[in-house]
Amino acid sequence: MKKLYEHTRRWLHLRAYRQARRNSHRVKRTVRASTTRQRKVQLWQGGDPEWAICTREPIRPPLKLSLVTNTRESLAFIDRLLKPSNYGTLPSRKIIDRPTGRMPRIGSYYDFSFPNFLSTSAAVVLASHFEIIRARYKEIPPTVDLDRWSDDVFRKLYQLGFFEIIGISPQREDVVISEGTTRTMQIVSTRNADDLGVIDDALQKLCDFLNPDGGVPENVIIDLLTGLSEAISNVTNHAYPPDYHPSLPDTGRLWVAATADRANNSLTVVVYDRGVTIPLTYPRIKRLQEVYDFLSRTMRQQSDFEYQNDGTYIQAAMLYGGSRTDQKHRGKGLPQMMAVMERIGPGRTVVFSRGGWCMRDSDGRFERGAVPYSIGGTLIEWTVELPNISAVGHS
Amino acid sequence: MMIDIAKSYSPYPSGRFPTDGTHNGQRFRDTVLVPAMQEALRQGGEPVVVNIDGVRTFGSSFLEEAFGGLVRKGIFTRDQVRSGLKIVCTKPHLFLFRDAIAKYIASAQPEERPSLHA
Numbered sequence: 001m002k003k004l005y006e007h008t009r010r011w012l013h014l015r016a017y018r019q020a021r022r023n024s025h026r027v028k029r030t031v032r033a034s035t036t037r038q039r040k041v042q043l044w045q046g047g048d049p050e051w052a053i054c055t056r057e058p059i060r061p062p063l064k065l066s067l068v069t070n071t072r073e074s075l076a077f078i079d080r081l082l083k084p085s086n087y088g089t090l091p092s093r094k095i096i097d098r099p100t101g102r103m104p105r106i107g108s109y110y111d112f113s114f115p116n117f118l119s120t121s122a123a124v125v126l127a128s129h130f131e132i133i134r135a136r137y138k139e140i141p142p143t144v145d146l147d148r149w150s151d152d153v154f155r156k157l158y159q160l161g162f163f164e165i166i167g168i169s170p171q172r173e174d175v176v177i178s179e180g181t182t183r184t185m186q187i188v189s190t191r192n193a194d195d196l197g198v199i200d201d202a203l204q205k206l207c208d209f210l211n212p213d214g215g216v217p218e219n220v221i222i223d224l225l226t227g228l229s230e231a232i233s234n235v236t237n238h239a240y241p242p243d244y245h246p247s248l249p250d251t252g253r254l255w256v257a258a259t260a261d262r263a264n265n266s267l268t269v270v271v272y273d274r275g276v277t278i279p280l281t282y283p284r285i286k287r288l289q290e291v292y293d294f295l296s297r298t299m300r301q302q303s304d305f306e307y308q309n310d311g312t313y314i315q316a317a318m319l320y321g322g323s324r325t326d327q328k329h330r331g332k333g334l335p336q337m338m339a340v341m342e343r344i345g346p347g348r349t350v351v352f353s354r355g356g357w358c359m360r361d362s363d364g365r366f367e368r369g370a371v372p373y374s375i376g377g378t379l380i381e382w383t384v385e386l387p388n389i390s391a392v393g394h395s
Numbered sequence: 396m397m398i399d400i401a402k403s404y405s406p407y408p409s410g411r412f413p414t415d416g417t418h419n420g421q422r423f424r425d426t427v428l429v430p431a432m433q434e435a436l437r438q439g440g441e442p443v444v445v446n447i448d449g450v451r452t453f454g455s456s457f458l459e460e461a462f463g464g465l466v467r468k469g470i471f472t473r474d475q476v477r478s479g480l481k482i483v484c485t486k487p488h489l490f491l492f493r494d495a496i497a498k499y500i501a502s503a504q505p506e507e508r509p510s511l512h513a
Contacts, residue, residue: 193409193416193454200407200451219488222451229409229454236415237456336455343491 043142052104058111066119079373113148161186183209206260239275274377277354279310310356311368401449411456420460463499
């Protein structure tokens with residue numbers, strides 16, 4: 001018999017557990033729903049599952065949790081998710097209250113049995129949030145009713161190492177996992193560029209998956225790593241200034257993940273930080289005349305909602321750069337990233353920051369927008385389409 | 396004198412300052428490049444050869460701080476850097492970074508030092 005890899009064994013174990021619980025759980029829920037308004041839920045923090053009473057209504061994510069294709073609903077959910085008031089409302093100020101002799105209680109939870117799609121970017125935001133929650137409350141955030149989660153959502157989180165990041169599963173050694181037409185790099189949670197080697201190894205494996213015959217040209221991976229290096233420098237230099245005091249501490253981190261998809265032969269790389277955002281810092285910096293001209297042309301003087309001009313600030317930063325330090329030799333990170341992506345070839349770059357977003361395709365066309373909800377930091381998503389890459393050379 | 400960045404420093408040089416990561420531009424400049432260039436000047440002025448083959452990433456922050464910083468920080472004059480430093484690479488996809496280094500050296504402006512009488 002073929003030997004199972006450790007991650008495959010764990011995956012089969014988790015799947016079997018979820019399937020075994022599914023039927024009995026449904027029957028019990030039907031009986032209890034008619035007798036009490038309090039909800040009985042099943043928690044899992046990595047050990048044995050346990051039942052608990054939920055005292056508040058769960059919060060439902062949208063059916064499709066995707067920043068690019070369902071921006072408004074996804075950001076509305078993330079904005080709500082990131083508010084610290086959703087935790088610590090129990091008398092014990094913990095995620096799970098364990099009164100002696102009684103069933104454990106939780107205040108509220110996010111009902112991940114509802115969405116049937118989860119994008120890589122949205123999964124990175126979730127992982128970052130629950131990692132911070134874990135550090136804040138010194139307790140592993142439990143999954144709630146895991147057996148009811150959609151297989152696609154569970155698979156995406158599993159592949160990205162979500163359960164490892166929040167402490168439910170022990171850290172695994174394999175950095176990439178293949179499933180069907182996708183191969184995913186586990187989320188790297190880091191504070192600086194010291195993990196570029198790990199990311200390089202994972203990206204090479206993703207590229208081998210997309211193009212097993214000839215691999216992907218070395219320059220593409222080097223360009224992607226260079227773009228990542230720019231993004232990481234941006235985060236370490238600008239995202240967490242000393243006067244930044246977030247509502248949830250233990251920031252200073254950034255999260256990197258990537259997914260290769262054979263269905264459209266694309267590679268998606270995501271970088272996310274929870275720092276001060278571009279729309280918050282950009283108005284403070286000294287700018288060139290061309291930036292003033294751009295902003296005066298495009299900004300709305302009277303806003304319908306708080307973050308309405310955020311997309312404009314992001315586009316200005318992508319076009320012209322700019323640094324909080326006002327030093328001429330600095331602040332070129334985003335334009336450099338755009339240049340890197342232009343070299344690679346077909347694809348797109350999307351930047352979400354606070355309530356705004358701006359997308360640039362490989363033809364140089366920009367699209368931007370804003371919603372009255374914040375992503376709680378800055379997220380950059382590159383999608384590279386590989387078929388034509390070998391035809392694109394360096395200028 | 397030859398410095399092979401990938402072998403003697405890191406295949407992943409990145410960032411400007413120590414907060415950006417271990418293999419940052421400031422550290423490379425101060426602990427590798429400057430001592431090598433000073434030594435080369437003492438020994439008669441043969442240029443220091445920096446080989447960038449084998450490097451897997453090159454952010455603009457690293458390049459500006461490491462190479463542009465030589466002039467910007469007033470450690471060497473622009474002419475000293477141009478004559479005392481030679482960047483070599485054989486891989487075509489790294490030519491871009493070789494050219495970027497030349498650009499950062501050419502555009503670096505020496506920072507004004509604070510006056511003692513201020």
